[in-house]
Amino acid sequence: MTIEVKNLTKRYGQNKAVDDISFEIKEGEIVGFLGPNGAGKTTTMNILTGYLSASEGVAKIGGKDILEEPYEVKKMIGYLPEQPPLYHQMTVLEYLNFIYDLKRVKLPREEHIESICKLVRIDNVAKRVISNLSKGYKQRVGIAQALVGNPPVLILDEPTVGLDPKQIIEIRTLIKRLGESHTVILSSHILSEVQAVCDRIIIINQGKIVADSPARDLTASFGSIGTLTVRVKASDEESVFRMLGKIPGVDKVETLGCKETGSFDYLVTAKDDSDLRNEIVKRVLERGWQLLMIRAQEATLEEIFIGLVNKTSGKGGKK
Amino acid sequence: MTAIFKREFKSFFTTPLGYVILIIFNLFSGIYFWFGTLYSGSVDMSYVYGGFSMIVLSAMPIITMRLLSEERRQKTDQALLTAPVSLFGIVFSKFLAALLLYVIGISVTLLYSVVLAFVAQPAWNYILGNYLGLLLLGASLLSVGLFISSITENQLVAAIVSYAAMFLMLMSDTIANLFPVQFISTIFYYLSFQTRYDYFVSGVVSVDKVMFFVSTTAIFIFLTTRVMEKRRWS
Numbered sequence: 307m308t309i310e311v312k313n314l315t316k317r318y319g320q321n322k323a324v325d326d327i328s329f330e331i332k333e334g335e336i337v338g339f340l341g342p343n344g345a346g347k348t349t350t351m352n353i354l355t356g357y358l359s360a361s362e363g364v365a366k367i368g369g370k371d372i373l374e375e376p377y378e379v380k381k382m383i384g385y386l387p388e389q390p391p392l393y394h395q396m397t398v399l400e401y402l403n404f405i406y407d408l409k410r411v412k413l414p415r416e417e418h419i420e421s422i423c424k425l426v427r428i429d430n431v432a433k434r435v436i437s438n439l440s441k442g443y444k445q446r447v448g449i450a451q452a453l454v455g456n457p458p459v460l461i462l463d464e465p466t467v468g469l470d471p472k473q474i475i476e477i478r479t480l481i482k483r484l485g486e487s488h489t490v491i492l493s494s495h496i497l498s499e500v501q502a503v504c505d506r507i508i509i510i511n512q513g514k515i516v517a518d519s520p521a522r523d524l525t526a527s528f529g530s531i532g533t534l535t536v537r538v539k540a541s542d543e544e545s546v547f548r549m550l551g552k553i554p555g556v557d558k559v560e561t562l563g564c565k566e567t568g569s570f571d572y573l574v575t576a577k578d579d580s581d582l583r584n585e586i587v588k589r590v591l592e593r594g595w596q597l598l599m600i601r602a603q604e605a606t607l608e609e610i611f612i613g614l615v616n617k618t619s620g621k622g623g624k625k
Numbered sequence: 626m627t628a629i630f631k632r633e634f635k636s637f638f639t640t641p642l643g644y645v646i647l648i649i650f651n652l653f654s655g656i657y658f659w660f661g662t663l664y665s666g667s668v669d670m671s672y673v674y675g676g677f678s679m680i681v682l683s684a685m686p687i688i689t690m691r692l693l694s695e696e697r698r699q700k701t702d703q704a705l706l707t708a709p710v711s712l713f714g715i716v717f718s719k720f721l722a723a724l725l726l727y728v729i730g731i732s733v734t735l736l737y738s739v740v741l742a743f744v745a746q747p748a749w750n751y752i753l754g755n756y757l758g759l760l761l762l763g764a765s766l767l768s769v770g771l772f773i774s775s776i777t778e779n780q781l782v783a784a785i786v787s788y789a790a791m792f793l794m795l796m797s798d799t800i801a802n803l804f805p806v807q808f809i810s811t812i813f814y815y816l817s818f819q820t821r822y823d824y825f826v827s828g829v830v831s832v833d834k835v836m837f838f839v840s841t842t843a844i845f846i847f848l849t850t851r852v853m854e855k856r857r858w859s
Contacts, residue, residue, distance in 0.1 A: 318859075355707040359857045377709040391704035393632070395639045407628030408708045451704065 307368040307382055307458040307489050308333055309354070314363035316349050316513075323349040325513035326363070331506075336485040338500030338521070339493035341510035342611075347493040348388055350510070351463050354491070355385040367459055381409070384457040388464055390448025394437035398428055398447055401436060402454060411455040419454070426450045426480065441468045449477070453484075460484060462492040466499060478503050497610070509614065516614045524610065532579035533603035535562070536586060539569040539596035546570060549589060555580050569598050626714040629705065633692070633722035642691075643726060646684050650730035653680045658737045668745040673734060674755045674826045678819055681763055682795055686787035688726060689770025690780045692719045693849070698778045706857075712850045720771055720846055727763045731756070751828045758825020761838035762818060766791050768845035775852045794818050 309331040316324040324346040331337050339347040352358040354365050356372050356379060365372045372379045393401055402419045411418065423429040426446045431439060436447060445468055452460055465481065466474045481503050484490060494500050500507050501521050509517040509524075517524065540546045543561060547570075550559045555577050562571035576582050583600055590597045637643030654673055657680075661672025693716075696702040705715050734756065738747050769790055774783040793800070798820045801813035814820070821834045 357703055357706050357857070361858075377711075380707055380709040383707065385703070385707045387700060387703040387707075389700045391699070391701040393636070393701055394699070395636065396632075404628055404632050405704065405708075407631075408704070408710065410709060 308366075309459065309489065309491070310364075310366040310369075311350075311354070312364045312366075314350065314353060314365060315361050316346075316353060316358065317361040322513050324353070324360070327510070327513070327515050328363075329508055329515065329518060331489060331491065333489055334485070334487075335506055336481065336490040336492070336504045337506045337508060338504035339491065339508055339510055340495065340497060340500050341493075342495055345510045346513040347510055348463055349513075351385070351461050351491065351493060352387075355383055355461055356380055357385075357387075381455070382457050382459050384452035384455070384460045386448045386452040386460075386462045386465055388467075390444055390451065392436050392444060392447060392451075395435065397435050398423070398432045398439075398450075401447065402450060405451050405454045409455045413456065418456075422450045422453045425453065427476070442470060442473045445469055446473075446477075449480070458488055460488045460490045460492075462490065464494055465492055466494070474499075509610070511611060511614075516611070532576040532582075534574045534576075534582060534586070535599070535601045535603060536572045536574055536597070537566065537569050537599035538572070538590055539598055540593075543570045546590075546595065547572065549593065550574055550586070553582060553585050553589065555582060555585075566598065569596075573603075626710060626718045629710070629715060630718035630722050633719050634725055637688075637722070637726050642687065646688055646726060647730055649684045649687075650680060651733050653683075654731075654733055654737075658734075662737070662741070668741050668747070670734070670737060670741070670752065670755070671826050673737060674759065675823070677731070677734075677759055678762065678795055678822055681759075681766060682788075682791055684730065685727075685763070685766045685770055685791055686784045688723050689767055689774050689787060690784035691774065692723060692771050693775040693853075694777050694780050694783045698780075706853075712853050713846075716771065716775075716846055716849045716853065720767060723767050723771065724764055727767060728760065731759050731763065734759070748828075754828055754830045755825055757830060757835075758822055761825075761835060761842075762822045765818065765838045765841040765845070766794070768842040768849070769794065772845045772849045772852070775849045 311330070312328050314324055314327050315322060327346075327350065339350065341347050349358065353360045354367070354372065356376050359373065367379050368382055370378050393404070396404065399419070402422065403415070406415060406419060420429070423432050426449050428443060428446050428450055431443055436444065439447065445465070449462070449465060452462065462481070466477050469477060478499070481490060481492065492500070492503065501524075504521050507517070507519060507521050507524050508515055536550070538546050543564075547559060547561055550556060550572055556574060557577045558575040560573040562573055565571050574582060574586070586600060587597055637646070654677065657673045657676040658670075661676070662668065662670055693702075696705065735752075738752050741747050770783075770787045773787045773790060777783050777786070794816065795818045797813040798817035801810040801817070804810040804813065821837055824831060824834050
């Protein structure tokens with residue numbers, strides 16, 4: 307099921323929460339909306355699902371306009387809002403049955419709900435009252451709710467927020483699996499999360515799309531090879547520090563202290579983003595030290611933003 | 626639509642709310658029935674029905690206060706509004722759920738009629754007329770409460786504002802007397818729900834009174850859907 311968004315704008319008084327954004331999502335893609343809090347991710351999702359109406363622009367799902375054919379479109383979408391829409395006094399099963407009726411699903415009821423419970427691993431709490439569940443379980447019930455009726459499009463707003471690391475990995479794996487048969491949009495403000503799950507990343511900042519690219523390209527173009535973390539096993543910190551400083555092309559070396567017994571960490575910055583890895587490896591080995599780790603500093607979301615903003619303002623000519 | 630209706634009605638009884646409402650109806654109408662009818666040895670139930678507007682006033686805001694406000698506060702409205710259901714469907718099924726609870730509450734009066742049937746021949750058409758009046762009065766006040774509940778996220782605010790609004794609507798004939806200016810008191814007198822309800826109590830069912838309550842109900846249900854629609858656009 308394709309998703310098509312054209313010149314979407316949402317105004318709140320003078321403020322533009324979403325400012326003229328356009329994108330297209332192909333069937334079976336997993337797309338991540340990335341951006342800081344308040345960037346317009348949730349607003350965009352709320353418009354796509356029909357919870358809010360856009361001030362301007364068109365949102366189409368499977369070729370159908372959300373304003374013109376709201377029922378048809380809503381049937382195709384499973385939505386997990388920022389805060390899962392749970393009725394706390396109901397049990398998980400009662401709740402999922404309610405959602406099943408609400409969405410007027412035609413699939414065999416018990417089988418369908420049972421399979422969803424198994425999929426998101428809430429079958430062990432199915433008979434418990436939602437208000438007594440932990441945050442992680444509530445979030446999963448929220449995901450289960452989105453899956454009821456097996457809609458071809460899933461829109462998940464910060465699906466892993468509030469979960470512990472083990473649950474986060476589980477949910478990511480689940481989303482990846484769902485991505486095989488669904489078109490998925492998810493939002494996050496964590497770069498590594500979107501990278502781990504999505505095929506494509508759309509970065510939104512202040513209501514505008516600042517980047518739209520395949521997940522792999524993004525950090526490659528912004529992760530700078532010019533900043534390396536190096537861990538060397540040597541007898542003293544000082545001599546390694548001096549050696550690294552002497553390498554041609556090195557701008558700056560910082561010591562990061564001892565993070566593993568008998569070794570020292572350094573942050574090496576190159577002058578013009580040149581690749582120093584080869585040279586460092588060679589020199590360390592020449593002196594009989596051991597190189598335990600050498601890693602290019604990954605770009606953080608903030609760095610990507612700064613990079614992108616600089617890029618666009620460079621083109622536009624305004625600071 | 627039936628899903629929302631069912632959930633809403635059940636939710637009255639998963640919290641103490643539904644029981645409290647039924648207690649209010651049973652207890653107070655029971656007191657009226659005891660003192661007004663049984664104790665005085667009469668079979669006239671008009672005292673019970675006449676007193677009912679006060680019972681309705683005290684119970685109604687409790688029924689309506691969380692209907693829509695709580696959905697918004699808990700963000701569960703997102704599930705409803707992104708499901709293939711119309712706004713009217715959502716509002717109307719909530720209205721019906723509240724109405725059903727109300728109908729169960731006032732049904733106790735039918736029991737009193739049955740009790741009286743042992744000692745006297747009840748005037749069933751009179752009783753049914755009263756019951757219809759009570760139903761219409763309730764429906765219109767419910768729709769007002771529903772509307773107020775759609776405006777705020779806070780149950781308590783909804784309840785208090787509803788009390789004030791319903792009190793005004795019900796009692797505006799009494800309030801009318803407070804105004805020395807003729808045309809203002811005429812307007813207030815005209816708006817009163819109580820004067821219209823009193824016709825039913827005295828056994829008169831007339832089309833214009835029925836229409837008044839039906840259209841008031843329709844208007845406030847319509848306004849509620851508009852409030853929710855507007856929220857999507859602003």
